[in-house]
Amino acid sequence: MARRKQNKNVLDMIPERLHEWEEGEDAVSIKVPRFKSRLGMRFCRWLKKTPTINVNPDKHSSEAWRLCDGKNTVRYIAECLQERFGEEVEPAYERVAELMSIMELNGLITYKNVNDDS
Numbered sequence: 001m002a003r004r005k006q007n008k009n010v011l012d013m014i015p016e017r018l019h020e021w022e023e024g025e026d027a028v029s030i031k032v033p034r035f036k037s038r039l040g041m042r043f044c045r046w047l048k049k050t051p052t053i054n055v056n057p058d059k060h061s062s063e064a065w066r067l068c069d070g071k072n073t074v075r076y077i078a079e080c081l082q083e084r085f086g087e088e089v090e091p092a093y094e095r096v097a098e099l100m101s102i103m104e105l106n107g108l109i110t111y112k113n114v115n116d117d118s
Contacts, residue, residue: 010097011078015104015111016070027062030055030108055108060089064099068109074100 021030031052035041041051057065060081067077078096081089089095103109 011075013111015068015109017068026059
């Protein structure tokens with residue numbers, strides 16, 4: 001019997017950060033490795049470059065990042081942003097869902113469904 005592909009609602013997904021980050025005054029700074037391989041890391045040392053690139057999201061995205069702790073759903077994150085920023089983030093659910101999608105595509109987060117046992 002063929003399995004049916006289940007449509008998952010992104011609002012029910014739980015995002016989890018994949019990189020280290022630092023708290024700034026108004027925003028966060030996400031430390032993304034330049035390379036994943038040892039050779040790339042040696043290359044950075046040889047060129048005297050930092051092994052990470054800092055990604056500095058805006059205040060709304062930074063607040064969403066802070067909430068991507070592997071416990072909160074995208075829906076909850078959108079509601080928190082609505083409460084904190086009001087009209088600035090409307091339409092909140094769509095904006096946060098799109099933000100999470102972009103972060104996942106760029107390897108900043110991974111997310112799982114609430115019903116997953118992993």
